[in-house]
Amino acid sequence: MGILGLFVTTCVATLISRATALLAFPGAEGFGRNAVGGRTGSVYHVTNLDDSGTGSFRDAVSKANRIIVFDVGGTINIDTRIAVSKNIYIAGQTAPGDGITVYGNGMSFSNANDAIVRYIRFRMGKGGDSGKDGITIADGSNMIFDHVSAAWGRDETFSINGAVHNVTIQNTIIAQGLETHSCGGLMQSDYGISLFRNLYIDNKTRNPKVKGMNDFQNNVIYNWGGGGGYIAGDSAGQSYANIVNNYFISGPSTSVTAFTRGNANFHGYVSENYYDSNKDGTLNGSPLCVETSCYSDMAIEQTRFDYPGPERLMKAPDAVPYVLSNVGANFPARDDVDEGLVAEVKSYGKKGELISDENASFLGELGGSMATSALKDTDGDGIPDEWEDAHGLDPQDPSDAMEIGGSGYANIEVYVNSLVPSL
Template sequence: MFATTSHLSAALVALSALTAHAQNAFSGAVGFGAIATGGNSGTTYHVTTLADSGAGSFRDAVSGSNRNIVFDISGYIVLNSAVSLSSSITINGQSAPGKGIGVMGAEVSASGKNNIIIRNLRMRQGRLDDDSGKSAFNMGKATNVILDHCSVEYGQWDSIDAVGTINITVSNSIIALPIGQQFGAHVETGPSTFYRNLWVSAHNRQPLSKDNTQYLNNVVYNYQAAYTAANTGGYFSHDIIGNYFIAGPSTTSTSNDYYQMNNKQSVYASGNYLDSNKDGALNGAAANTVGSALVLSSPWQSTSRSLATLTAAEAVTYVLANAGASPRDEVDAYVVSSVLSYGTNGSLITNQASTGLSNNGYGSLS
């Protein structure tokens, strides 16, 4: 199927700034993961079957490095076991015809790999996977990874696991409805950029940032604990700009929009809003108080202000219209509809089937 853990040193900060400016992944890529080169200069592999393995399969496509992967088919690829990516690959989910492409039933893993670009891919683990210690997407100990316009739902351990990962961007994506631990994303090492994402109905870790982080123009709905640093995470810096936290039916303490932000953390927080009243309308107030963290007078990362171009209210409008894999499917429409209730709908779940959606809760892409 072939065709042709301390604050960063001054030196590392300088290197991170260069990384944040690099945009090698694709036009419009931002943040620390944008330095990823993927398989853009390699051979093109056409995925031609929804089968789990064999010639023309997704599993075969990601088994070799230096590959630019495109899809000639649409629908769900049902994984019988976790699939491991190779280094230096680009996954172009936007190339799929019709209603797009997704994988379901097991973990997608870039663990220990480098230079990974994934766009417009749905990754939905769910209860089809009998290994509750796996995540929907795992990039532990990877380097230079960017997820853009992806939809990550029904993760059992985490939606996104990025422990020990260097240079991460998650942008324009939906991270929602985790089951099992009900956690969003766990990041250690970094640095990381979370940009214009929609986080919905998680218990915690939206994300858990044990690293130096840019958190820009995100929307978090129906949280129990939203942006989290953790009491034992170490000394890190956080730019938190233009985000909107919206309480929902599962929110037990609205003040946990920032969670475990202790005096080991240095935070620049500006333009963030919290809608705490669950009254069916978006009508929040400024929310830039970050626990006992050291308050920074300017961002730790030089690009943060220039990337956070939306107000918190504008971020809600933009993210609800644009986040996730395209075209928007049944699962993502369900997620967005709960947010649009602005406090009256939504719940934490333990099984994707409880959504009542077709295909045992996974929805249909055919």
């Protein structure tokens, strides 16, 4: 057996033991699909938009093994970076109003093993520390990010680089890394990163930059700059990636082709990736050739790597409207920034820009005003009385929220997961 065959066989064997484990939530896919979150812990209510203190988001993620619900919506301004503990489920879909935006100095999920992060916006901005990522992961395992909106990183906007095992980023916006660096992010791990149905937009380069073991399917990439779109390794290290049914669309800032910096060390299985380069206001791209000349000299593999892919793989032209309708923190509602980014893509080459200061962007306000319309929850267990009554729980008993039901999920997980579609 050759080195490549041994690598794939070993990876598949590692995945088999996880294949029958409970999904993080219905619709969780890819390498991080079995993250546990706070299933065996406790419920924490975020009750204010303060940077710190009791009831704050920072306090919520400071201790392990919590399911975090939001009694308020709006923008949380943070002065210092927030480090997330292990076994956390951030259920942003529970926030009232337009949801939650965390704005400021960035987030670290390093060693935040078994994190589940859904329906929340993380935006760093010019006031963040120079040389820091908007979201960074340097170590850890079993994490999934679903319907997240990430923007305005000072170094990278969303970056994974290190001994990181089994991570999925799905249905997520990775946008507007600030110049002069202006990077979507590194996705560099030898132990499995899945990227499904995401939108990379208005990043000069690294949309993403991939090294190691990666599954890149049904993503939309718009208006990268001269640094490049998908960067294939650019190193002596070995990489093994599926690159399937993605759509690359040039915008006003785009001056180089979709794939750059590949070499023989980057092993890519490629299929039906579309490229629309003419900036004519219409989505009318065509499939890239399946040759090294179209994929920046990477080694083209004939067999798909047997990674845990998406349950429903769309054709690239079908992925574009799906992604634009569903991507990002769109529940309870999209905010002006995300609406503006989606509108840029829909111009198909006519609109879009690289920015150095989020305040100069024309996309609008970065989050909704404070909202406090949480439903009645007599026992304070995170599940509204009405839902408990309808599902045979006791609205006077706070302990039943964390009871594990027949589905394998805690009752509060069943509730928070029911708020949003399964994909």
